[in-house]
Amino acid sequence: MHSGGRRAEPAGRKRLRLGHLPVDDLTFAQALEAIATMVASGRGGRVYTPNVDHVVMAHHDERFRNAYEAVDLSLADGMPLLWAARMLGQPLPEKISGSDLVLPLMERAAREGWRVYLLGGAAGVGAMAAERLVERFPRIVIAGTDAPRIDMDAPATSRSPVLDSIRAANADLVLVALGAPKQELWIAEAATDLRPAVLLGIGAAVDFIAGAARRAPGWMSASGLEWLFRLAQEPRRMWRRYLVRDPEFLVIVLRDLLRSRGSQQK
Secondary structure: OOOOOOOOOOOOOOEEEEOOEEEEOOOHHHHHHHHHHHHHHOOOEEEEOOOHHHHHHHHHOHHHHHHHHOOOEEOOOOHHHHHHHHHOOOOOOOOOOHHHHHHHHHHHHHHHOOEEEEEEOOOOHHHHHHHHHHHHOOOOEEEEEEOOOOOOOOOHHHHHHHHHHHHHOOOOEEEEEOOOOHHHHHHHHHOOOOOOOEEEEOOOHHHHHHOOOOOOOHHHHHOOOHHHHHHHHOHHHHHHHHHHHOOHHHHHHHHHHHHHHHHHHO
């Protein structure tokens, strides 16, 4: 198994840092094209969609930071990241969440004949999402679905059967819905072994496609209030993340801002 080292800034692409995490300066359309290019290249790749929680987790979790250092494409998932980037004088063009990206990407997959594999979600949810995708995009090729129990603290050999299934499916694009930080850690470990597949961390997007979970209304997402909708939907599971852990994001951004101003004054 391989985790890879730090990636240089992609050629011709601006990349900023929020806390410890790299974030690529791309529009939604450019992100879709970048993923299509990765699939066409046959070299594989790792795509993450960092949000506020990722920035905070990376501040405390070295393995998570290392997973991000090897990312090929890092797309800002959430308005707070855009606000922070603007404060730092490096504005990003738009929010690109995994949940928004999936359906346009699946439309492209159907058109290009990519083989898509769905990994994660609760038992049966991936199969339900696959059915809905086929209904919406009749030409799409769903190469497989799996909802395995993955423990990133267990020996790597325990995860080999998952890799074997994806390789056997000849997947071009793997949608990984294991939740953070597990999906990023798994992608970082598996990416080299699963080439030429491109691995994309999408969080709860499989649940949304399957209809197993509701997304926030568009106006809440655009206003940076998607977290409030999720907290109202699942208060017992989400309260600690949104009310205890994630406010540290403000401290991290302010530290970045002070560091940036300090370096400018030298």
